[in-house]
Amino acid sequence: xxxxxxxxxxxxxxxxxxxxxxxxxxxxxxxxxxxxxxxxxxxxxxxxxxxxxxxxxxxxxxxxxxxxxxxxxxxxxxxxxxxxxxxxxxxxxxxxxxxxxxxxxxxxxxxxxxxxxxxxxxxxxxxxxxxxxxxxxxxxxxxxxxxxxxxxxxxxxxxxxxxxxxxxxxxxxxxxxxxxxxxxxxxxxxxxxxxxxxxxxxxxxxxxxxxxxxxxxxxxxxxxxxxxxxxxxxxxxxxxxxxxxxxxxxxxxxxxxxxxxxxxxxxxxxxxxxxxxxxxxxxxxxxxxxxxxxxxxxxxxxxxxxxxxxxxxxxx
Numbered sequence: 001x002x003x004x005x006x007x008x009x010x011x012x013x014x015x016x017x018x019x020x021x022x023x024x025x026x027x028x029x030x031x032x033x034x035x036x037x038x039x040x041x042x043x044x045x046x047x048x049x050x051x052x053x054x055x056x057x058x059x060x061x062x063x064x065x066x067x068x069x070x071x072x073x074x075x076x077x078x079x080x081x082x083x084x085x086x087x088x089x090x091x092x093x094x095x096x097x098x099x100x101x102x103x104x105x106x107x108x109x110x111x112x113x114x115x116x117x118x119x120x121x122x123x124x125x126x127x128x129x130x131x132x133x134x135x136x137x138x139x140x141x142x143x144x145x146x147x148x149x150x151x152x153x154x155x156x157x158x159x160x161x162x163x164x165x166x167x168x169x170x171x172x173x174x175x176x177x178x179x180x181x182x183x184x185x186x187x188x189x190x191x192x193x194x195x196x197x198x199x200x201x202x203x204x205x206x207x208x209x210x211x212x213x214x215x216x217x218x219x220x221x222x223x224x225x226x227x228x229x230x231x232x233x234x235x236x237x238x239x240x241x242x243x244x245x246x247x248x249x250x251x252x253x254x255x256x257x258x259x260x261x262x263x264x265x266x267x268x269x270x271x272x273x274x275x276x277x278x279x280x281x282x283x284x285x286x287x288x289x290x291x292x293x294x295x296x297x298x299x300x301x302x303x304x305x306x307x308x309x310x311x312x313x314x315x316x
Contacts, residue, residue: 193281
């Protein structure tokens, strides 16, 4: 789709390189030319190789505050305007080129996800509601953005170091809703946090029931775009709880309807709301802790029942 990879180039943020290059002072002496040459070679190595590698590696994950202040390129509402115009353009390469430019200027992958792609998707949805663009244009634009997420994913996930998964998560939309950009983005953050993630297009109820009945999932996350889908979600959560291999499986929901009215999560039977992709891993970990405590309590209760039963048998 795109002519070049969306991954940031190794020659990142030229302003930082210029600052390092212009600040060095080498004290030369006619009697020590070799020492001067060695210092210059060392500084060139730091400037041209080490610093770009450090900046590239940090873009995939959390950036130390001092380094972040030095290199971060903040993304604004005007950037969203430019990107939305680019993503709607007949030229497939325009939006990808814009992302490459902001990355080269110091924006982080996380900022591109949360401060560019996410608000752009919301902007497209608002434009559709206001009849400024049609369903086909929104679908094509969101499809382009999903491909950009895939291209950026390798860099975003580069700092995943855990060898053992935190837990298993299943993410889906409610059947009938087709736009999956939000859950794909949530899946990226969960993967980077060490979770094993299954993300899919809206599965049918029978598909979901089969999946939770054959595989162990700790958390199921649903994205809901319309309040009219809430009765369907409530029914699905109730049936999935009954069919799950994991008796303590937790449910996490997200979407504008829950941001507008958090009480709706309780009404549909969900355990928590993920208000953003950035917060989803923390929310999922809290739910996992709840599930572990519930399983531990159930084990102790079952053990107590067995002891009482054994005592009753002995007395008889």
